[in-house]
Amino acid sequence: MTAPSIVILTGAGISAESGLGTFRDEGGLWAQHRIEDVATPEGFARNPQLVVDFYNARRTQAAEARPNAAHHALSRLQTEHAGPVTLVTQNVDDLHERGGSVDVIHMHGALNSALCSDCDHRWSAPLEMSVGQSCPNCDQPTARPDIVWFGEIPYQMDRIERALLDADIFVAIGTSGNVYPAAGFVQMARHVGAKTIEMNLDPGENVGLFDDIRSGKASDTVPAWVAELLAR
Template sequence: MEKIVILTGAGISAESGLGTFRDEGGLWSQHRIEDVATPEGFARNPALVHEFYNARRIQAAKARPNAAHEALARLQKDFHGKVTLVTQNVDSLHEAAGAQGVIHMHGTLAGALCASCGHRWPAPPEMMVGEPCTACTAPAARPDVVWFGEMPYFMDEIYDHLAEATLFAAIGTSGQVYPAAAFVYEAQSSGARTVELNLDPSSGASSFDNVILGPATETVPRWVEGLLSRR
């Protein structure tokens, strides 16, 4: 049975109004990564970090899935084999489009995490400094997102999927953040064909068998249509 493993990054949500690291004028351009996306930054200034992620959470809640998200949900539903979605994104746009079982390797804005006991629960729209854990009551609530310097979630599960893939696709990723940037090599070592779909070539584009360039809302539906028409 054919199995497609798809990795998505910020580029697939950009056309839904959620900016990437490199967008000018967006949330990320107003802060240093070290200040808002590292454990050290949270320890130095938790109020700033909560303010940043509260803004991202509000922004993400207003966003709607675009044609690329919808196409991948359709692929997962109609493909004759299996389709596994792995995302670096912390939004829920894949699920909003109808995708099932999405693996959020960098966590999700919709979640809260206790830095003390590790308990997880749904995040309120706004999180505050000293917010208590709903399990141990420690004033240690933080966004349930993976920051730079932390290990992504579900890595063993992801590598198992990559080992079973017959086709690996990376969509809207920069190819600069590891371990995700190495997924193409993991898939190739198991014999999978590989394709990158991106607005511009990523730093690892030369490692893929095929590269398709253009806006995700145009390239992804066309690519999905091609896969489904092969049945």
């Protein structure tokens, strides 16, 4: 019997247990700023210093966080499952990689990457970026955080869609279900007959589209599901 092809989507909920705040957290970094000011191209054009400072703070916070049991469990799944496991994350931290996962698709970009808005060159971001930092490729002062802001197209969508069309199992972990295009992945998976599973502390906006709902902390539900799947 052929091992099932698995596509996993993770959101802020999987990193929250590692101390990284979500959009909805009171008192966190996001609560101190309007999304329009720090997560849009227009906000960056208006006040680049504010945006750079915001992502410097997020980068520092992420560097201090540690992977939790859910991150480690997904790494185990990638290593031990006989079939393909495509790991897609909406998160911009590198906790999946530090938890042992490889070839993670960061559809919304990555804090540890810088992007040249002029030539599209990417390089490792320093812990603190500065406004007007030069691109090492074209030498223009056009560096920006390599983050997909609202109004921009997420990365590697073609690859994600190909994986979803081949999926036997689709799992959404710690996602709100209200940010597109990621919120529509479950519909694509259902269309090809994949089993759909949601693991969330609270039900997502699209919870009705999932065949299996597992409520609780990701550090509990994800390791339990991985162990169950690998034991088959």
